[in-house]
Amino acid sequence: MIDGEMRLENEAMKIPQLKKLLITPKNVMGVKIPRLEGGRREELLTDYLLEIPVSISEAMKAFQEVHKIVLDVAEKETTLRKLLYEIDKTKRKANAIENVFIPRLESAVKFITFRLEEMERDTFAMLKTVKRKMSEREKNVEADIIAN
Numbered sequence: 645m646i647d648g649e650m651r652l653e654n655e656a657m658k659i660p661q662l663k664k665l666l667i668t669p670k671n672v673m674g675v676k677i678p679r680l681e682g683g684r685r686e687e688l689l690t691d692y693l694l695e696i697p698v699s700i701s702e703a704m705k706a707f708q709e710v711h712k713i714v715l716d717v718a719e720k721e722t723t724l725r726k727l728l729y730e731i732d733k734t735k736r737k738a739n740a741i742e743n744v745f746i747p748r749l750e751s752a753v754k755f756i757t758f759r760l761e762e763m764e765r766d767t768f769a770m771l772k773t774v775k776r777k778m779s780e781r782e783k784n785v786e787a788d789i790i791a792n
Contacts, residue, residue, distance in 0.1 A: 652700070665715075675730045677723045680715050 663682040670679045 672723075672727070673730075675726050677726055678719065680719045 666681045667678045668681060669676045671677075
């Protein structure tokens with residue numbers, strides 16, 4: 645009979661391996677998040693439980709539970725990291741809009757308003773000058789008509 649490490653290795657070789665882990669992308673609000681599938685055994689371990697000691701079968705069950713928890717935690721951690729990164733990116737864009745883009749637009753609006761008011765005043769002054777010159781010409785034409 646084999647004892648110790650050799651027996652444990654021998655029993656471990658009898659157990660089927662885990663299924664391959666499949667990572668599929670999931671889209672949440674435009675962020676691609678990995679979704680983990682698989683990583684479990686294809687076959688149930690009931691066939692092997694009778695051949696191995698109770699302590700080893702309990703260790704295998706505990707490993708399966710821990711493995712499942714680790715996969716869930718890894719998936720959630722990656723999801724949180726990616727969402728936090730996108731939230732930070734969005735915050736930076738919002739701050740840029742609020743602190744840079746909007747003030748530039750407001751100053752452009754002020755400048756355009758100032759230029760339009762200035763052009764309006766210039767146009768009004770030109771109209772007054774044209775009107776005064778027209779009235780002077782009319783007076784000169786009337787004076788010429790009266791003098792003739």
